[in-house]
Amino acid sequence: MEDILVPIGVVGMLFIGLPWLILHYSTQWKRAGSMTREDEDLLDELYDTARRLDDRMNTIERIMAADNPEWARERALRHEAPREERIEERFEDRIAEQDVSRAERRR
Template sequence: MIVVAMIFIGLPWVILHYVTKWKTAATITTDDESLLEELYQLAKRLDERMDTVERLVASDNPDFEPARIRHDKAIDNVPLRELEELLAEKKGDHA
């Protein structure tokens, strides 16, 4: 009797419990989305500041060559454009 109860009650309960845990852990929450948006905006501001610093250094030293990703190079802007498109789609879904 105990074995039958374990098979028909206990086993499905364990399986459903872990399926539910798996589904809730795989989603991103609205708090996570807002944090990502804040981090993205912060990264954009920091990038603008770096551009300003690099322009100032380049004006003082004509031999200066920045070694980081540049906003005016098409190859460096591909991931940024993809991210901005995803953000625009996400905002369009919520509007």
């Protein structure tokens, strides 16, 4: 009797257990590939916080430029893009990423 149970168990594992395992984890990977609503809310909150911190940095830079004109010249010599331009570039990238993720969710 034991000679029959072992092959039946092996065949059961191969034809039932293995496909179930593969299908289970493939659906889990597909679900994990997209952002949840909580993730989007957190990303929005982090973006707002970064925007406020950047506004504060701009204020500090204006104060430093008013107090020390040499500092402003040194910054200009380094050819840094103004903060506003860098923030706008990041904002446009973020909007494009959200559009892509929304399009993926609609499919």
